[in-house]
Amino acid sequence: MFWIPRRSFNSSAISLAKKVSKGKSSNSSGEPKNALLGRTSSKLSAGIVGLANVGKSTFFQAITKSSLGNPNNYPFATVKPEEALYRVPSDRLLKLSQIYKSSKITPSYLKIVDIAGLVRNASKGEGLGNQFLSDIRNVDGIFHVVRGFDDDTITHIEITVDPIRDLEIVNDELLLKDLETVETTIERNKKDMNKPNMRAELTKENEILEKINDLLFEHGKLSNIFKWTEDEVNVINKHKFLTAKPTVYLLNVSKPDYESQTNKYLKSVQDWMKEHSPNDKLIMFSADHEHEFVNSETASPIINDMVISMKDSLNLISFYTVGKVEAKEWSLKRHSTAPEAAGLIHTDLQKNFINAQVLKSTKVFEKSEELKDVEDVEKAMKYDRNGKDYEVQDGDIIIIKAVGGKTK
Ligand SMILES: Nc1nc2c(ncn2[C@@H]2O[C@H](COP(=O)(O)OP(=O)(O)OP(=O)(O)O)[C@@H](O)[C@H]2O)c(=O)[nH]1
Ligand SMILES: [Mg+2]
Structure with missing residues (x-):
């Protein structure tokens, strides 16, 4: 097993983790078989997550070229999640359609969801709290937008611009919610074990939950660098753990910074990622700048990069059905x-x-x-x-x- 060093997270997370009774971690399905986290469906979605007022809806409009999402200079401008489909660009599909002389081209799509902003203590109900967290539960992957632009006219809910602090607030809230889910499920399962024919199944689920609890406590998240069995993935899918969702980090910088590819926070964010999320991708972009193209037909290359990174993080591959009638790209979970x-x-x-x-x-x-x-x-x-x-x-x-x- 790999070791991701993790800074100690806040004390309430630790006490919550300790409250969950420790058991022996086990791969209860016998022979460990490598299974990937995530659902098998090809209709996967990516949610835009981050602190309130960091540019999520501006990015959502830019990526989906829609007028939904209500970008505005005040926290919680977005309340209800908005969704739109993004056509995944594919040179391969285009080339195949030309060779096979297909009359119609049907690309694959990724659903993008704009989610309400989060604040410190959201897991305890602050801000839009639990509503926000349940919206994240329902997406398959996360675009984590973090503010890396200085602009005194744009409110920052933590007053100053500090991307590392912001990344940790968001990730700790997701972690705290997962620890709470583990604890309440284990306790509920213990009570339900007395019901007829439930003991074996619930005992097995609790063993898996104990292992998840240990991993969360040690590493702060669940990821594919740990080896999972199919039973374990089924439990993670059932409870929709927030920290198991693959994440693409997006550092939202000013237009001049994006154009010059320099930003005073970039190095510290890269270092933080190396230590805490070595398998995840970081992309620097400018939500404001991308928003300028909202009415143009073409997608900007950086947005294509983001979606391709997300597809890769979701472990989606593409296969094709091609003929004279139609050339179609399908997304399928790897393996x-x-x-x-x-x-x-x-x-x-x-x-x-x-x-x-x-x-x-x-x-x-x-x-x-x-x-x-x-x-x-x-x-x-x-x-x-x-x-x-x-x-x-x-x-x-x-x-x-x-x-x-x-x-x-
Ligand atoms: N200067 C500057 N302002 C930006 C940038 N991106 C977004 N903003 C502004 O920041 C404010 C908040 O943007 P939103 O897109 O509404 O932010 P949000 O994260 O969706 O906010 P909530 O839904 O309230 O959590 C708006 O006034 C945007 O115009 C940027 O790259 N630079
Ligand atoms: Mg918003």
């Missing part, structure tokens, strides 16, 4: 099997799955010159036949064969 990919297209295809015919998109690109004048690219290329254990790879072009006929 998924061919029948699971088939299930995204249609549940019947998963149920009646026979095999998956697979072609690597790189092979198609290698032969793109030769394929220029080919009428039916699908017939001209050799697809490999794979069974139900085939693990879908990023960039695969797939044809699913199911009982009742071949379907894409």
Whole structure:
């Protein structure tokens, strides 16, 4: 197991963690199998999280090119979460559609959710408190926006600009809420164990919760650098732990800082990330600057980078169904099997799955010159036949064969 050194978090977190009775950590499902955190659905969402009034809604409008979210210079301008879809840009999809001469291109989408701002002690109900935390529960990944611009006209709820302090306030609130969830669930399970036929299941869940408690207490969050079993991932998904959500950190700086790629807080944020979130990505951007493009058709490269980083953090890969009618990109959780990919297209295809015919998109690109004048690219290329254990790879072009006929 890796060790992420963590500064000691505030005393209420420690006492809360100590209150949870310690048990033996165990992978109760027998042989440990490497399972990734997160849901298997391809329809995943990323929530914009951060202290109040740091530029979240400004960023939300910029990324989704919508007028939702109410950016305004006062804390809690956003109350209810707003959501919009972001078309994930894909050169690969575009190139495939050209080679296969597809009439229609259907990209994959990522749902972006603008969430209310948070303040110190949100886990105890301060500010919009629990409402805000339950909105985070429902997203799969987090864009954590932190203020890195000086501007006396823009209110900072902690008065001064200090990104490290702000990062720690937000992360500690998420941690405290998770510790509380562990504690209350363990206690509830103990009571429910007396119900008929519940003992074995709840004992197993409590063992997993004890392990989660220890990890939270030692490392401050749950992440894929720890090895998880499927049972453990199921418990984490069931309780939607906030610190298990993959995070892309966004340092919101002024337009001049963004243009010159310098910012007086950048180095300290990078150092903090190295120590506390070494596997997460940090992107410097300017919400104000990106907002200027809200009415333009094209997405800025930095926004594309953010979404691609988020997809990667969510462990999503892309596979393709391509033909003359349509070229379509699908997002799928890494390590998924061919029948699971088939299930995204249609549940019947998963149920009646026979095999998956697979072609690597790189092979198609290698032969793109030769394929220029080919009428039916699908017939001209050799697809490999794979069974139900085939693990879908990023960039695969797939044809699913199911009982009742071949379907894409
Ligand atoms: N100077 C400057 N101001 C910014 C920047 N980004 C956002 N702001 C301003 O900061 C204020 C707050 O922005 P919002 O986008 O509403 O912030 P928020 O985080 O959504 O706020 P809540 O929903 O209240 O938590 C607005 O007046 C924005 O115009 C920036 O990069 N530079
Ligand atoms: Mg807002």
